[in-house]
Amino acid sequence: MCDCDNSEDVKGEKNGPVPVESNISTSEHVGDHIECKEISSENPQACSTRLYKRRWAIVFLFSSYSLCNAFQWIQYGIINNIFMHFYSVSSFAIDWMSMIYMLTYIPFIFPVTWLLDKKGLRVVALVASSINCLGTWIKVASVRPHLFWVTMLGQFACSFAQVFILGMPSRIASVWFGSGEVSTACSIGVFGNQLGIAIGFLVPPILVPNVEDLDELAYHISIMFYITAGVATLIFILVIIVFQEKPDVPPSQAQTAMRNMSPQEYSYLASIRRLVCNKPFVLLIITYGLNVGCFYAVSTLLNRMIIDHYPGEEVNAGRIGLTIVIAGMVGSLICGIWLDKTKTYKQTTLAVYLLTFVGMLVYAFTLNLGHLWIVFITAAALGFFMTGYLPLGFEFAVELTYPESEGTSSGLLNCSAQVFGIIFTICQGKIIDYYGTLAGNIFLCIFLFLGTLMTAFIKADLRRQKANQLAVREAAAKDSGCQDGGLLPLKEAKV
Numbered sequence: 373m374c375d376c377d378n379s380e381d382v383k384g385e386k387n388g389p390v391p392v393e394s395n396i397s398t399s400e401h402v403g404d405h406i407e408c409k410e411i412s413s414e415n416p417q418a419c420s421t422r423l424y425k426r427r428w429a430i431v432f433l434f435s436s437y438s439l440c441n442a443f444q445w446i447q448y449g450i451i452n453n454i455f456m457h458f459y460s461v462s463s464f465a466i467d468w469m470s471m472i473y474m475l476t477y478i479p480f481i482f483p484v485t486w487l488l489d490k491k492g493l494r495v496v497a498l499v500a501s502s503i504n505c506l507g508t509w510i511k512v513a514s515v516r517p518h519l520f521w522v523t524m525l526g527q528f529a530c531s532f533a534q535v536f537i538l539g540m541p542s543r544i545a546s547v548w549f550g551s552g553e554v555s556t557a558c559s560i561g562v563f564g565n566q567l568g569i570a571i572g573f574l575v576p577p578i579l580v581p582n583v584e585d586l587d588e589l590a591y592h593i594s595i596m597f598y599i600t601a602g603v604a605t606l607i608f609i610l611v612i613i614v615f616q617e618k619p620d621v622p623p624s625q626a627q628t629a630m631r632n633m634s635p636q637e638y639s640y641l642a643s644i645r646r647l648v649c650n651k652p653f654v655l656l657i658i659t660y661g662l663n664v665g666c667f668y669a670v671s672t673l674l675n676r677m678i679i680d681h682y683p684g685e686e687v688n689a690g691r692i693g694l695t696i697v698i699a700g701m702v703g704s705l706i707c708g709i710w711l712d713k714t715k716t717y718k719q720t721t722l723a724v725y726l727l728t729f730v731g732m733l734v735y736a737f738t739l740n741l742g743h744l745w746i747v748f749i750t751a752a753a754l755g756f757f758m759t760g761y762l763p764l765g766f767e768f769a770v771e772l773t774y775p776e777s778e779g780t781s782s783g784l785l786n787c788s789a790q791v792f793g794i795i796f797t798i799c800q801g802k803i804i805d806y807y808g809t810l811a812g813n814i815f816l817c818i819f820l821f822l823g824t825l826m827t828a829f830i831k832a833d834l835r836r837q838k839a840n841q842l843a844v845r846e847a848a849a850k851d852s853g854c855q856d857g858g859l860l861p862l863k864e865a866k867v
Contacts (some may be wrong), residue, residue: 421628429549431557433614434544435564437501437607438537442568443529444508444600445473447576452675452688454582456632458589459699460522463676463802470672471797475789476531477538482644484535485783493540493547494617500536503529503607508601512761515594517586537565539782542766551624551837553713554770559708559763566701566759569671575638577686595671599853609732618862626774643776647784652831653772657740659830660785663728665792666816667758669800670696676801679750681740695748697757703760708767717768718832725827735812760795771834838867 440642448455448469455466488496507529514523515656541561542554549557560862579596583589622628670695703724712719738750771780796816804812 386732388738389680400545406800412456420621421550421624422619423547423553423623424515424619425505426616427557427619427623428547429614430616431544431560431566433607433610434497434540434561435567435629437497437504437604437611438540438561438564439568439571439601440508440604440607441500441504441530441537442536442565443572443575444527445470445534446569446572446671446693447596447600448527449581449672450573450675450693451576451580451686453679453686454580454589457584458586458593459517459523463522467797468802469524470668471794472527473534474564474668474793474797476528476789477535478787479537480532480535481783481787485539485777488543489780492617493544494615495632496536496540497611497615500540501604501611502534503536505604505608506532506534508597509605510798511597512594513599513745515590517590527854538782542770542782543777545767546627546770547618547623549623551626554624555708555711555763557708558767559704561762562704562766563701566697566704566762570694570697570701572722573671573690573697575690576692582686586633601794607829617663617668643671645781647773647776650773652833653769653781655830656769656772656828657764657784657788659725659823659827660769661792662819662826663758663761663765663786664786664789665796666732666820668789668793669796669816670754670796672759673801673804673812674784676804677739677812680804680809681742682744685744688711690750691844692744692747699752699755699761700757700762703756704763707760707764711764712769715834717764717771717834717838721761721764721830722824722827723769724757724761725820725824727838728761729756729817729824732813732817732820736810736817738835739809739813768830770831771837 398590448466452463452466455461456463459465484496489498491843510526510529511523514526516522532553541558544561545554545557576596579599580589580592583592641864674693674696675686675689678685678692682688707720707724711717714720731750735747735750735754738746765785769785773781796819800812800815803815
């Protein structure tokens with residue numbers, strides 16, 4: 373007997389098929405909830421689609437440990453001059469405390485994405501939160517002027533944990549959320565990372581004031597490190613208790629198809645080869661790297677740029693960084709909701725990229741006007757589009773590469789971002805040293821303009837949307853067959 377299920381598991385009795393009333397929804401989220409499948413005594417529980425409330429706990433817990441890790445990426449750079457004084461090292465050495473996050477990612481991303489494909493979300497979440505926790509406690513032991521190498525070791529551990537984090541948002545969204553929610557869920561996942569960066573801009577200048585006495589400075593730095601370690605430990609315990617691999621019933625037709633794929637059909641190396649031969653995706657890899665690499669450079673060098681024009685304004689430098697990221701978080705959520713409603717991936721990505729370029733131009737030419745309130749406004753506009761672009765890139769990549777693993781496509785995007793981030797940070801830092809901040813920011817504008825042009829040439833082949841729409845049409849056709857099959861005997865009986 374043919375059956376159509378609307379939202380919950382379908383269960384059959386032992387003595388035969390179970391008739392279930394057909395209920396085809398005409399809403400835009402129909403692909404998340406409908407399946408038409410033969411049910412018999414041999415198959416008492418057919419594979420339906422279902423959304424679990426637990427999915428929100430999973431994505432918010434992920435966001436929490438992503439937040440804790442992202443906070444540590446920028447906690448040195450935003451008070452660059454203070455750590456230079458405490459450890460008696462150069463500005464470039466402190467820049468590497470941020471760039472090590474980018475450098476570590478590049479060689480480890482491919483084994484980590486392989487691990488994500490083979491072992492799943494829970495194993496990767498446990499490894500990420502445990503290594504991040506370890507790194508925070510190593511830093512607690514590094515609060516001595518001669519122990520710069522120890523604090524670098526702790527930062528390396530946290531940067532290694534980041535490799536297990538950055539590719540997760542789109543994977544969690546696909547595994548736990550329906551097709552009408554994936555972009556919003558991915559935005560929430562990226563939201564945690566952005567909020568961590570925002571707190572990293574705001575809190576260190578407040579907790580660690582610029583004082584000359586090294587003992588007093590060591591006390592303030594240790595307070596910051598102990599707070600971070602305590603939070604990381606609590607999150608690690610919660611991940612052990614709460615984080616689940618995947619829901620019992622898939623949330624969308626696309627995930628149902630992915631689960632039905634046998635392991636023999638999937639090869640990690642073959643997947644990589646298909647991705648690098650996917651021309652629209654290769655263009656997206658480059659454009660994503662250019663955009664996010666510019667964001668990494670601006671974030672890492674923000675303290676230097678602000679102090680150059682506004683001496684003694686370490687706290688306001690942190691607040692400007694906070695403004696950039698908070699505006700970006702708002703942009704991320706708005707873009708995620710917009711994508712779920714419209715599915716206009718190419719158009720939205722191109723518009724946001726173009727406005728990022730315009731925002732960078734305005735920021736570059738207003739930074740030296742001598743008015744901090746103008747810098748706050750232009751930084752907010754830049755952040756809204758530049759960091760609002762992050763979830764757009766992830767979700768556009770998943771659409772272009774379905775049914776390839778979300779972790780693999782996200783990993784390649786992030787690898788590109790790290791490479792460009794290191795190049796841009798080093799080059800912009802040298803340009804600022806020799807030619808000033810305006811020249812350094814124009815350097816980034818040039819690459820954002822190139823990225824905008826390349827984005828315009830990306831073909832919008834939305835494969836995941838096509839898969840969901842096809843599943844909906846097939847379900848509707850089968851349901852129509854069910855109804856026709858039930859009416860025909862009745863008509864014959866009347867005749």
